[in-house]
Structure formats: C-alpha cells, structure tokens
Amino acid sequence: MEEVVSPYGIGTALVLGLWAYIAIVSMLAPNISFHEPIVAGAVTGIIVGNIPLGLAVGGTLMIISLGMHTYGGATIPDFLTGAILGTAFGALAYDGNVESAMATGLTIAVPAALLMTQLDVFGRAITTVFIHGADKYVEDENFRGVTLMHILGQLPWGLTRAIPVFLAIWLGAGPVQRFMEWIPEWFQEAISTTGAVLPALGFALLLSMLPVKKYWPFLIIGFILFAYLEVPVIGLAIAGAALAALYFHMKEGEASA
Amino acid sequence: MPNKNEKKVTKRDLWRVLLRYMFTFQWSWNYERMQALGFAWAIMPILEKVNETKEDLKLALQRHLNFFNTHPPMGAGIIGAAAALEEQGAEGEAVDSLKVGLMGPLAGIGDTLFAILTRPIIGVFAASLALGGSMGGFWLMILFGLFWGIGVKIYLFWQGYQRGADIVQDTAAGGTMDKLTTSATILGLTVIGGFVPSILSGVTTPLEYTETVEVEGELTEQVVAVQDVLDQLLPYLIPVLLVALAYWLLRGPLKWSPIKVLLALVVIAFGGSLIGIL
Numbered sequence: 001m002e003e004v005v006s007p008y009g010i011g012t013a014l015v016l017g018l019w020a021y022i023a024i025v026s027m028l029a030p031n032i033s034f035h036e037p038i039v040a041g042a043v044t045g046i047i048v049g050n051i052p053l054g055l056a057v058g059g060t061l062m063i064i065s066l067g068m069h070t071y072g073g074a075t076i077p078d079f080l081t082g083a084i085l086g087t088a089f090g091a092l093a094y095d096g097n098v099e100s101a102m103a104t105g106l107t108i109a110v111p112a113a114l115l116m117t118q119l120d121v122f123g124r125a126i127t128t129v130f131i132h133g134a135d136k137y138v139e140d141e142n143f144r145g146v147t148l149m150h151i152l153g154q155l156p157w158g159l160t161r162a163i164p165v166f167l168a169i170w171l172g173a174g175p176v177q178r179f180m181e182w183i184p185e186w187f188q189e190a191i192s193t194t195g196a197v198l199p200a201l202g203f204a205l206l207l208s209m210l211p212v213k214k215y216w217p218f219l220i221i222g223f224i225l226f227a228y229l230e231v232p233v234i235g236l237a238i239a240g241a242a243l244a245a246l247y248f249h250m251k252e253g254e255a256s257a
Numbered sequence: 258m259p260n261k262n263e264k265k266v267t268k269r270d271l272w273r274v275l276l277r278y279m280f281t282f283q284w285s286w287n288y289e290r291m292q293a294l295g296f297a298w299a300i301m302p303i304l305e306k307v308n309e310t311k312e313d314l315k316l317a318l319q320r321h322l323n324f325f326n327t328h329p330p331m332g333a334g335i336i337g338a339a340a341a342l343e344e345q346g347a348e349g350e351a352v353d354s355l356k357v358g359l360m361g362p363l364a365g366i367g368d369t370l371f372a373i374l375t376r377p378i379i380g381v382f383a384a385s386l387a388l389g390g391s392m393g394g395f396w397l398m399i400l401f402g403l404f405w406g407i408g409v410k411i412y413l414f415w416q417g418y419q420r421g422a423d424i425v426q427d428t429a430a431g432g433t434m435d436k437l438t439t440s441a442t443i444l445g446l447t448v449i450g451g452f453v454p455s456i457l458s459g460v461t462t463p464l465e466y467t468e469t470v471e472v473e474g475e476l477t478e479q480v481v482a483v484q485d486v487l488d489q490l491l492p493y494l495i496p497v498l499l500v501a502l503a504y505w506l507l508r509g510p511l512k513w514s515p516i517k518v519l520l521a522l523v524v525i526a527f528g529g530s531l532i533g534i535l
Contacts, residue, residue, distance in 0.1 A: 025284065028282070028283035028284050028286055029278075029279065029280055029281050029282040029283050029284060029295070029329065029406075030279050030280045030406045030407060030410075031329055031330065031402065031405060031406035032399065032402035032403055032406040032407065033398045033399055033401055033402025033403075033406070034402070036380075036398045036402070038383050038384065038387045038394050038395055038398050039395055039398050039399060039402075041387075042387070042392065042394075042395040051392070052390045055387040055388070055390060055391070055392070055394060055395065056387065056388055056390070058387055058394075059383070059384040059385070059386075059387030059388040059394060060384070060388070062380050062383065062384040062387070063380075063381070063384050063456060065380075066376075066377045066380055066381065066452065066456060067372070067373075067377055067449075067452075069368065069371070069372030069376070071368055071372070072326060072364070073286065073288070073291060073326065074514070074515050074516075075515070075516055076515060076519075077519065098390070114519070114523065117516060117519075124286065124287060124288050125287070125288055126287075127285060127286060127287035127288075128287040128288055128289045130285050130287065130294065131285060131287055131289060131290050131293060131294045131322070134285075134294050134297070134322065135319075135322060138315055138318045138319055138322065139315070141311045141312075141314075141315050143301070143305075143314065143318070146294075146297065146298060146301070146318065147298060147301075149285065149294065150281065150284060150285045150294050150295060150297075150298040151281070151284065152285075153284045153285025153286070153287070153294065153295075154284040154285070157284070157286075186530075186531065189530055190526070190527045190530035190531055191527075193460075193526045193527070193529065193530035193535050194522075194523055194526040194527050194530070196457065196459040196460050196526070197457075197460055197499060197522050197523075197525065197526035197535070198519075198522060198523075198526070199456045199457055200453075200457060200460075200496065200499040200500045200502075200503050200522060201503050201515065201518055201519050201522055203449055203452065203453050203456075203457075203500045203503075204500050204503030204504040204506075204507055204518065205507065205515060206372070206373050206377075206445070206449055207449065207500070207504050208504060208507045208508050209368060209369070209372075209373065210369075210373065210442055210445060210446060211442065212446070215442055215443060215446050216446075218443050218446040218447045218450065219446045219447070219449065219450040220450060221447055221450060222446065222447040222448060222449060222450020222451040222452075223450040223451065223453060223454060223493075223497075224450075225447075225450070225451050226450070226451035226452075226454045226455050227454045227491075227492045227493050228492065231451065233378060233381050233382065233448070233451075233455075236447060236448045236450075236451040236452075237378055237444065237447075237448055239447055240443060240444035240445070240446075240447030240448050241440075241444055243443050243444075243447055244439070244440040244441075244443040244444050245440075247439070247440075247443055248436065248439075248440070
C-alpha cells in the first residue's frame with residue numbers, strides 16, 4: 001500500500017485546534033454562538049477553503065442537536081468538535097459535490113461528537129481543581145490568586161477540544177482519508193440513520209423539562225398541524241402564540257365570570 | 258438601611274462586574290460548585306470597594322464561593338441585584354438567599370426561553386439557510402448569540418441592579434414571570450409537537466413484505482411497504498415512538514441519564530440500520 005501523505009500540515013492543525021479552543025471557551029462565556037455547529041462548521045470551512053461544505057455539515061449537525069441543551073451542566077454530544085472534524089475531513093473527500101462530501105464528513109462528525117462526551121466529563125471534573133485552588137488563595141488573602149484560578153479554569157475546557165482536534169487533523173488526516181475512501185456503504189448508511197434518529201433525544205430532553213402532563217394537548221395540536229397539514233415552522237410558532245393568548249383569555253374569562 | 262458605602266462604588270466598578278460576568282462567567286465551571294468561582298470573581302470589584310479590611314473581603318469571597326448555577330444570560334439579573342445589595346451593605350445572608358432563591362427559577366425561565374423556544378426555532382431557520390449554502394445561516398446564529406450573550410445580559414444586569422431585592426419579590430410573586438413561562442411553554446410544546454414529525458421525518462422503515470391478493474378473480478403477488486401500512490395507522494409513527502421511548506427512559510421509572518439514553522438510541526439506530534428495519 002502506498003504511503004498517504006497527510007493533506008493537512010501542522011499549520012492547519014494548529015489553527016483548527018485554536019478555533020476549537022476559542023469556540024468551546026466562548027460557549028462558557030460570552031455565549032455568542034461560536035460553538036453552534038453552523039458557526040463552527042462555517043469557520044472551519046473558511047480555514048480549509050470550503051465554506052458551502054462547512055455550512056452543510058454544520059446545518060445538519062444543528063438539526064441533530066435541536067433541543068439538546070446542557071441543562072444544569074449535563075453532558076451532551078459535542079457537535080462543535082463534530083462540526084470541525086466533519087468539515088475538515090469531508091473537505092478531503094470533496095470532488096465538486098457538496099452532498100456526498102457532507103455524507104462522508106458526517107461519518108466522522110457523528111462518532112466524534114459522541115466519543116467527545118468522555119472528554120467533556122473529564123474536563124468538567126478536572127476544573128474542580130481550580131475552585132479548590134481559589135479556596136486556598138482566599139484563605140491566604142491572596143486575591144490575585146483567585147483571579148488566576150478563575151482564568152485558568154478555561155484550560156481543561158479548551159484543551160479537551162483543542163488537543164483532539166489538533167491531533168486528529170495533524171496525524172489523523174492521512175489515515176482518516178484512507179479510511180474514508182474505504183468506508184463501506186452499510187457503515188455510511190448506519191451513521192446517517194443514527195444522525196436521523198438522534199434529534200429524538202433532544203425532543204425527549206425538551207419535553208422532560210416541560211410540564212407535559214398539564215399541557216399535553218398543545219403537543220398534540222402541534223403534531224397534527226405538521227403531520228396532517230404540513231404547516232411550516234413559522235406557522236407552528238404563530239399557532240403556538242395564538243394558543244397561548246387563547247389560553248390566558250379563557251382562563252381570565254373564567255375567573256371573571 | 259444606612260448606605261455607608263454607596264459613594265465608594267462607581268459606575269465604572271459596576272461595568273467591571275458586568276464585563277467580567279459577560280465575558281468570563283463560566284470559564285471555571287466545574288462539577289463541584291459549578292459557576293461559583295465565576296460569580297465570586299465577577300463581583301470582586303464591588304467586594305473590594307465595600308470591604309475595608311482584608312479579613313472582611315475574605316469572608317465575603319468565601320460566601321460567594323458557595324455553589325451557584327443558573328442560566329448565564331438570566332443570571333446577569335442576579336449578579337446585578339447582588340451587586341446592589343453588597344453596595345448597600347446588606348447582610349451576607351440576605352445576598353446569599355437572594356442568589357439561592359433566584360438561581361433556580363431564573364434557570365427554569367432561561368432554559369425555557371432559550372433552549373425550548375428560541376434556539377430550536379432560530380436553529381431550524383439557520384440550518385435551512387446553511388444547507389442551501391447561504392452564509393445567512395451563520396449570521397443568523399451569530400445575531401442570536403449576540404442577543405442572548407450580550408444584549409440580554411446588559412439589560413438584565415442593570416434591571417437587577419436598579420431594582421435590587423425587588424426582583425426577588427417579583428419572581429416569587431409570579432405574576433408576569435409566571436405568565437411568560439406559561440406562554441413560552443404553550444408555544445414551545447406546539448412547536449415541538451410539529452418538530453417531532455418534521456425533523457425526524459427521515460426515520461422510516463425500508464421493510465417490505467409480499468402478500469397474495471385477489472385482483473379481478475386472479476391471485477397475484479403484491480409487495481407491501483411496511484411504512485405505508487404504518488402511515489395509515491398514524492403518520493410519523495416511528496418518530497413518535499422513538500421520542501416516547503427516549504422520554505420514558507429519561508422520566509420513567511428507570512430515570513436514565515441523557516448519555517445513557519443517547520447510547521440506547523445509537524444502538525437502536527445503528528443496529529436497526531444494519532439488520533434492515535430502519
């Protein structure tokens with residue numbers, strides 16, 4: 001077998017690692033969407049020179065992640081890292097067709113997003129060191145130390161994304177490219193089915209946060225609006241707003257009657 | 258209440274608190290006390306002004322290093338109110354109970370408004386733009402982020418600061434906040450009800466079976482797609498069952514963690530695809 005030279009140099013690997021670092025830390029604060037798959041994918045697309053692919057991979061992962069939100073700090077799949085790796089590797093398979101490059105990219109993005117949950121837990125756990133450090137500095141009345149601990153707290157978060165991205169791009173691009181050329185059809189199909197099923201978790205999480213037992217009829221109405229009438233998103237939102245208004249109207253009417 | 262320290266805290270100090278909160282709040286998030294260190298560090302400029310001795314500052318910081326966790330944009334209102342109380346020289350206990358009393362309700366409201374209502378709706382729009390190859394999807398998400406991450410924080414910080422402890426009473430009394438949450442819940446459930454079939458519409462079964470039917474007196478073999486049969490029963494039955502299963506695993510007697518449910522779904526989807534039922 002001929003030796004495949006990594007198509008990405010150490011420079012690209014460093015830039016993408018840095019972007020992963022910035023994006024995850026910005027998820028902590030100031031929360032300005034850098035970690036959202038569309039943004040992460042688009043910026044990666046700019047870096048590797050394929051913006052439409054970055055948008056497509058990011059858009060698909062955005063749909064998969066709908067409703068997945070880290071309630072109270074629960075770990076969810078890392079679609080940020082998935083978007084970066086999926087775009088970068090998908091670009092290697094790009095031959096003028098965004099759709100097929102995206103499908104290939106997703107076979108990397110989805111497993112990567114799932115595997116990264118392990119590192120998310122690790123990062124969240126190890127940051128505990130810094131609050132103990134802060135306790136100690138406060139005790140010693142060294143208040144600059146508190147600042148230091150808070151600022152350094154970002155390191156486990158940033159590095160648990162930057163290092164895997166850097167290594168995967170720098171060392172992995174060659175082997176991954178070879179793997180992607182060899183991916184059997186059934187594997188690609190199974191991954192795409194997995195991607196299609198995953199939003200179910202997001203919706204279940206959303207529902208588990210809501211008082212479904214009390215307000216279930218609205219869920220059914222929404223379902224009927226789409227399933228039987230194919231009402232688009234805006235229509236659903238308008239109907240929901242009208243139902244909310246109606247609910248209060250009737251409730252207040254009852255109270256005053 | 259004597260405002261002995263009021264003159265010492267300047268507008269600039271308050272902005273320092275807001276900027277620290279806005280740009281670094283969760284950088285030191287950890288399992289043990291979550292956002293505690295971020296809160297303590299953000300409010301430090303006020304604590305340094307109002308506590309005259311190092312010993313007092315130490316005690317104040319120790320108070321703020323207790324467990325804290327809320328929805329970051331909504332929490333800006335809490336730190337604004339806490340800053341006002343600290344500036345007025347309120348008892349430490351009053352500040353603590355304000356924080357503890359508000360973090361839960363505001364997290365609930367914030368999660369509902371952000372994760373249940375606005376993010377899924379904006380996200381679907383942005384994703385459809387992005388899948389069409391338009392950078393509009395990118396910019397829409399950035400605007401969405403700036404709204405929550407910058408706009409909401411600035412607004413709520415000053416609201417919280419000006420109204421101080423009043424904000425506690427307002428929230429406790431329900432009123433507008435309660436109405437807002439209920440409206441968001443109804444709107445959210447309606448939208449989710451529609452999203453389940455639309456977003457999961459790709460989940461179908463390729464299964465087929467052959468049956469022998471009588472057509473005009475002759476027996477012929479006919480291939481029947483299981484999906485068509487299911488659609489007559491209830492359209493999007495498989496997506497509904499999957500969401501119901503995931504919900505049951507999360508909230509039913511098993512009380513699985515999201516990660517465990519995730520793994521179960523991956524096994525079902527991957528395995529289902531391999532054996533040809535999904």
